[in-house]
Amino acid sequence: EVEILFKVIADLKARGVAIVYISHRLEELIRIGDYITVLRDGRITGQEEMKNVDTQWIVRQMIGSDAKDFAKADGHLPGEEIFRAEEICLPRATGGLAVDHVSLSLRAGEILGIYGLMGAGRSELFDCIMGRHGHSTGDIFIGGRKVKERDTTQRIRRGLALIPEDRQREGLVSILSVASNLTLASLSRFARLFHIRGADERQAVTQVVRELAIRVADPAQEVSSLSGGNQQKVVIGKALLTGPKVLLMDEPSRGIDVGAKADVFRTMRKLSRDGLGILFATSDLDEVMALSDRIAVMSNGKLTGMFDRTEATEAALVAASALGHGPAPHTESTAHD
Incomplete structure (x- = not known):
């Protein structure tokens, strides 16, 4: 079904139709998009041509940091x-x-x-x-x-x-x-x-x-x-x-x-x-x-x-x-x- 959707999108693009595609599936966005806008809490945090971005770039715009940095230990010591x-x-x-x-x-x-x-x-x-x-x-x-x-x-x-x-x-x-x-x-x-x-x-x-x-x-x-x-x-x-x-x-x-x-x-x-x-x-x-x-x-x-x-x-x-x-x-x- 996803492949059928992407084929329909490609056909519409070929006919000159402009498409706004909203998704949190990052690989899909990179695959089909020409330009990307990232929103967080209702505000635009990043805009770029898709050829210049990768998954980590999108993640940084979404959460303000790299995915692997979201939960680094803060140094507090456990108790009893x-x-x-x-x-x-x-x-x-x-x-x-x-x-x-x-x-x-x-x-x-x-x-x-x-x-x-x-x-x-x-x-x-x-x-x-x-x-x-x-x-x-x-x-x-x-x-x-x-x-x-x-x-x-x-x-x-x-x-x-x-x-x-x-x-x-x-x-x-x-x-x-x-x-x-x-x-x-x-x-x-x-x-x-x-x-x-x-x-x-x-x-x-x-x-x-x-x-x-x-x-x-x-x-x-x-x-x-x-x-x-x-x-x-x-x-x-x-x-x-x-x-x-x-x-x-x-x-x-x-x-x-x-x-x-x-x-x-x-x-x-x-x-x-x-x-x-x-x-x-x-x-x-x-x-x-x-x-x-x-x-x-x-x-x-x-x-x-x-x-x-x-x-x-x-x-x-x-x-x-x-x-x-x-x-x-x-x-x-x-x-x-």
């Missing part, structure tokens, strides 16, 4: 241990373990990246931590206290929150408004006896929309009308309104454009500066190396490597992601000094 998982296991229905005796820890203000390829067990680990699999085993601790509650609702109340990989199916209710989606998981904080304090709820929604730069004309409009990037910000805002101590983010940049990615990643760095512990699962090497303070690697359900940000290399991460059978390589202990 805020979260620990010990010997987490999840049996597969077909036999074996989808999560195989995984143990890790997280400090307040730290971003721990969890890198792995498809089927590595990253999402399953997050589901176990959130209490979404009643037959999983292992222990988790928040602030040094063992979490005995097994259901998701209680674990949210203890300070855990999840940004799921599939925001459409698991993170949003598409027929509800932006405001309703934002407060869906935290209505109890606005409740007084048998009614919701509307003024407090509206104030919280306004604050989240502003802080996360959610581009919406009116929070009362349906969340399905937003772009993918702004929908993802709504999912993040919903999680933050529960007041988490630990935020689990599963592929948070999937399916959103480069400008929205930069916004999400800047938000992650800000949250970590404010003391929030973040577990960040991704299959993107550039992202995990740019954002993480430490990087854990999973393969075939097992933890196969743990690297400090200063020691991690693409080669080492890829090598660890190819393991998963037998003993894990000796890298860095998961325990903190």
